Amino acid sequence: MARSTKKWGTLTAIIFILIAALATYIFYPYHYILTFEKQRTGELLAYLPIEENRNFHIKYTHSVHLSEVVEYYQAIEGNIKPVKLVYEDTAIGMPSDAHGEDTFRMEDGKYIIEKSENATPFEELNLSVGQVRAEHKVIHNNQTYLLKNYVGAGTNVTIDAQTRSRWQLWKGVNMLE
Template sequence: MKKGRFPKFIMYLVFFLILLTIFAAIPLQESLVFQPPHSTAKIAYIPIKDNAHFKIKYTHSIHLTDVVESYKMTSDHKIQQYELEYQDFAIGMPANAGEGERFMRKNGKYYIGNMKRIFPFFNLRIGQVRANHRVIFDQEYPLSRYIKPGTTVKVEFRKLSIFQRWKGVNILESI
């Protein structure tokens, strides 16, 4: 072995590992993230692309029928609720649409459409008894499979690094 060659190899290897570590820590993958607020607990996430749409479906605790809230990602990566679907006017459900929104009744269900409610994030408490919260992203995924029932999670669009994705749970891959 030539003198000085081995230390040069080590220097290149260390440099490569440093670059790899930096690259793995850069948030690049836009995702829909479910994480307890103010916590470093394991995240559950869905990798997404632009114009992502998702729904949260749950069973209402009083009238025991399904409620579906429809959301999409805005151009500035916020969450816009654009539709609400439910079956009963009982406690906790709206009896009409707000200003600029559209109220409809179709096939025994009520819909409020044309909603433009925009949030940087929202908090969701995963039901312990009846709610059975599910996220719908092409198909239904029960959130209690990834998040302990009774836990409050912050729901937001956020870019994740390779490290964050590696430590978290990809909801789409864990069925």
């Protein structure tokens, strides 16, 4: 009788440990990602797995002068830090000089603003995904993701760097898949 009770106690402990491990696997937020959420509702539309302190870019065609713009960012400590801006025209909607400690230069016919190390990170980025010309793309690890394919053209999204659980990720579209 004592041997049977000990056997059930061991089995119960093993089951409890397996359930705790499974719950941790599903519910503990350990996936660092860029989220693309619908602005008004916060609905997770898509996400891109990214390592913390890693760079990504947003590339698009400017709607007025129809030239390429690339914005460089770093996902750091749950924020998005601007790193650099590269563009071809200083016309409508684009800066003609750097501010504060940032640097401004021209290289290979393109204007480049490099942000200082002291640049203030953003909690999130807000973006209206272009319907016609913009062709907003996110570039990470030499892979390009056309945003309208994941969130829809004309959608207003909030881009954020977050840690999420596997359970939370089941609600969105993994851009790597």
